[in-house]
Amino acid sequence: MRALRWHGKHDIRCDNHIPDPSIEDPRDAIVKVSSCAICGSDLHLYDGFMPGMQHGDIMGHEFMGEVMEVGSANKKLKVGDRVVVPFTIVCGECDQCRRGNFSVCERTNRNKDIADKVFGHTTAGLYGYTHLTGGYAGGQAEFVRVPYADVGPVVIPEGLTDEQVLFLGDILPTGWQAAAQCDIQPTDTVAVWGAGPVGQFAVRSAVMMGAEQVICIDNVPERLSMARAGGAVTIDFDDESVLERLAELTQGRGPEKCIDSVGMEAHAARSLDSLYDRAKQALMLETDRPHVLREMIYVCRPAGIISIPGVYGGLIDKIPFGAAMNKGLTFRMGQTHVNRWTDDLLRRIQEGQIDPSFVITHSVGLEQGPEMYKTFRDKHDGCIKVVLKP
Amino acid sequence: MSIPRQVTRPDHSARSLARGLGWFSVGLGVAQLLAPRQVAGFIGMPGSEGAVRACGLREIATGVGLLLADDPKPWVYGRIGGDALDLAGLGWSIEHGHEPANAAIAAGAVAGITLLDLGCAKGLDAERVPSTEWDYGDRSGFPEAAQNMRGRAEPEFAAARAEPNGYPQQLH
Structure with missing residues (x-):
């Protein structure tokens, strides 16, 4: 598959021939990305301000798409569902998740030991956002493995465009x-x-x-x-x-x-x-x-x-x-407790109270991602929000 | 429909740098005016106190110009001209003066400042190039005028859900 990968400060490339992700846990799902976006916090990685990135890490934590494969224990999703995936990976079972403090989920950060040392306590795993938050592959790619996919992803009803709902996952x-x-x-x-x-x-x-x-x-x-x-x-x-x-x-x-x-x-x-x-x-x-x-x-x-x-x-x-x-x-x-808000905000989008697509100024193919990072960072060409289509 | 238009924009970084160079000029000029003998002695050109004072006046004039002018560009070019004169004088002192090492150090410092002056001039020069500015005044995201949307959400509901450790099931 193709994906935008971090190769160092100010060095993001659209790489080909990256192995497709696969189901690693029965709760997983594989999502074929239809739209993803560059977030302002991705720029902190691009500019080299966040520690914990490694050569070849796949970028991106704002994405949505179609479910292609579902793990055996995942009873929430089925193949063909259209989902927006929150940028915080949540287990839904730990004490923090039960309290609704999803962004500090205690179980989803695979590198909990490092986060415990740096922050005192771990925070949730995040897609494409350093190895401090689990080192999960991000969503600026053609396919993404979604762990704990029986909790976080928001199933999108028919009749709404990607542009209307994509930002439910973060901004x-x-x-x-x-x-x-x-x-x-x-x-x-x-x-x-x-x-x-x-x-x-x-x-x-x-x-x-x-x-x-x-x-x-x-x-x-x-x-x-x-x-x-x-x-x-x-x-x-x-x-x-x-x-x-x-x-x-x-x-x-x-x-x-x-x-x-x-x-x-x-x-x-x-x-x-x-x-x-x-x-x-x-x-x-x-x-x-x-x-x-x-x-x-x-x-x-x-x-x-x-x-x-x-x-x-x-x-x-x-x-x-x-x-x-x-x-x-x-x-x-704090990082956003995304799943606290998604049901309510999805309803508001469906009712027409707000159409989040107003913020999109650039919509381009994934291969133009690297140059779009620079355009977005430098606020050139009236750029406010970039959506990428893998 | 968002409509682009061509505009020229001030380069705020270059203008900030110009202000900084202005203050630097004033400071250097005052030092040259008040202590010409020490300056001339340091660069190995004793007896040229009059020239040092003249340089000080020039520095103060360009500094004040940079700080007060709406368009700092001519004053930055003035500084670049002054840098060339200073480098020529220091070059002479390296060859013929009493303190060639000190003169070389001073020349290095002047060369560094010259690079800043050139960068500043380049930034200010680029202000002439028009850039595209978009007017997103039609992108509200609301179905009606923003003032009509005021209070449309239930603030108590939102605030309750934002409580730390607060995720009451009845609000879920």
Whole structure:
């Protein structure tokens, strides 16, 4: 089969003649991928910020397709089913899965020992996202082995296109969870940093959950125009002061709820603290650039909530924790518990409340994947979301 | 339908670099103005304090220009010209001055800064090239105007499901 494989920093290739996956466990399924996507967090691998990748690892954790083969113990799926596969691999049986904390499933990370050492406790296995999370082959491929396929995959009813449902596997529930974590009240202002795909869904989720005002902060005109279309007031941080504009829009109170959909690679040349982070990164004294986190803590209204769907990988520095503590801020974060949200969001898509395909700007064949990584990373050609067709 | 248009965009990295070079110029110029004897002595050209002061004034002028101008490009080219003069002077000092090693070190530093100046000029020059900008103002993802979708989801329901360790079966 063909697949996009990681060969090093900034080196992703569409390789041929990769052995097809096969059933390894009776609960498995093999899925023939009809659509997959490049996620913002794939860029952390592309840019070499996440440790634990190995030469030849298959990329991708946003994918869907048709079930081609089912293990003998899998009673949920049958051959021919059309499924979206959540990026978190969940067993459905451990204590965390029973509590609905699917992204910290205790059983699906094959490299649990490493994760235990690095994070203190393991998190769920993920597709195509380093050997820290199990080293599972990803979905930017023609075929994928789906472990624990009797739990995670979401069977898609007829009448919905791939483009409408593909993002149920990651970015739609990620934006939705980010807003849900904010416990939005009708008088709230919700500020969303980052107008990438997750930020776009966070904006729309906050609108749907009834925020009085949603503000989105970025510097890419296309992304800001898309955020405005979804109901946000936008701030272009190249043109205006984020702090001053937020104060103006909230009569000096600050936003009650702040969402960080940027994560570890905040832009490196826009502020003094970003330059500081860049220097520390170069000296290997810090792994992530937490500019957005610092800014959110500073601007958030006291007793507000900081929601963090953006991915952080390791160590961050100079966090104004005194401000956070004294302002009584609540922090809620984590990889998305995808299966908490999929039934509800699938219903909303079926009812026409939201059509997630609005975010797709590029749809190309798998062989164009490597160049699309660069286009997406550099935000060229109006790129916001890339869908690949194997 | 998203409609592309041709626009020119400022290169913010190049403009940030230009500001940094502006501050560097001002700092270097002040040092040359205030301590010309030490500077001239270090590079092995005693007696050329007047030339060092002139270089300091030039650095301050280009620095202020870089910091204040809407278009920093001419001032960056000015810096590149100044770099060429400095390199020529330091080259002379390496050959004929009293401190050739120090002059060589200074020349190396100037060469490094020249590379930054050239990179900055290249970035600013590329601002002239139009790029395509897309207007996604028609991509709401909603079936009706965004303001009509406000509050369409049940926030209590969503918030309850987002509770840590909270996945009540009745909400499943």
